[in-house]
Amino acid sequence: MDSGISPISSSPLSPELLRKGLGGFSGQVLQVRCRRQEIQHEALAGGKGKATLLAKGTKEDLQELRLKVNSRERKRMHDLNKAMDGLREVMPYAQGPSVRKLSKISTLLLARNYILMLSSSLEEMRRLLGDVYGANRQGCAPRCPSGALPLYTLGQSPALQPTSPVSTGLSFHTSHQTPANNIALLANSYRHLSVTACPCALCQPPSMSLHLMELMRKHCLVIL
DNA sequence: TAGGCCATCTGGTCCT
DNA sequence: AGGACCAGATGGCCTA
Numbered sequence: 001m002d003s004g005i006s007p008i009s010s011s012p013l014s015p016e017l018l019r020k021g022l023g024g025f026s027g028q029v030l031q032v033r034c035r036r037q038e039i040q041h042e043a044l045a046g047g048k049g050k051a052t053l054l055a056k057g058t059k060e061d062l063q064e065l066r067l068k069v070n071s072r073e074r075k076r077m078h079d080l081n082k083a084m085d086g087l088r089e090v091m092p093y094a095q096g097p098s099v100r101k102l103s104k105i106s107t108l109l110l111a112r113n114y115i116l117m118l119s120s121s122l123e124e125m126r127r128l129l130g131d132v133y134g135a136n137r138q139g140c141a142p143r144c145p146s147g148a149l150p151l152y153t154l155g156q157s158p159a160l161q162p163t164s165p166v167s168t169g170l171s172f173h174t175s176h177q178t179p180a181n182n183i184a185l186l187a188n189s190y191r192h193l194s195v196t197a198c199p200c201a202l203c204q205p206p207s208m209s210l211h212l213m214e215l216m217r218k219h220c221l222v223i224l
Numbered sequence: 225t226a227g228g229c230c231a232t233c234t235g236g237t238c239c240t
Numbered sequence: 241a242g243g244a245c246c247a248g249a250t251g252g253c254c255t256a
Binding site for chain 1: 234
């Protein structure tokens with residue numbers, strides 16, 4: 001493409017758009033563009049017979065079509081941006097009026113790292129749980145003697161749902177929130193759902209809690 | 225002021 | 241044929 005001003009395009013811009021200077025173009029540039037388009041149409045209309053009729057007949061049609069296409073494209077980009085905002089909302093990144101919005105490329109890169117981190121954590125958690133319970137239970141699922149609810153896995157815990165402070169509050173750019181607190185929350189989410197901690201030994205293996213805290217600290221620091 | 229980011233227009237291509 | 245998608249071009253805004 002040689003330039004943004006196409007010699008064959010029909011005028012896509014209504015007087016309203018021209019007045020407002022929409023489209024990222026100044027009014028002057030828009031007027032230049034429209035004038036070129038007028039010249040093009042005048043040249044087309046300079047023919048005889050059928051050609052003249054065709055040119056005259058398609059001028060308005062082309063304008064209308066161009067407006068329609070532009071509008072669709074605008075809507076498509078707006079939808080894309082809405083989706084991007086939705087992605088930003090669930091990213092572990094400080095949000096608020098005083099925080100600069102993540103750029104699109106940063107959002108995508110951060111999302112990728114976040115997914116990789118969660119996947120890696122999940123794998124390691126599974127391995128750790130296997131190490132802790134595998135030896136004593138010989139492959140059986142861990143069961144608390146107190147009869148409390150079973151352990152949660154990553155992604156199932158209420159503490160990791162999108163609206164929870166753990167999933168939305170992690171910040172890798174501001175230090176207002178201490179990662180250790182979030183890590184502790186994550187570690188706790190692997191215990192029972194009950195409000196008070198279960199006193200049984202199975203639910204409170206001290207070495208495992210330390211393992212989990214260290215694991216989460218390591219992964220959180222790796223991000224970005 | 226240069227550079228980054230963004231919104232928009234536009235023409236081409238692919239798909240239904 | 242019409243719509244979706246894509247990439248290039250352009251100018252505006254903001255920040256270091």
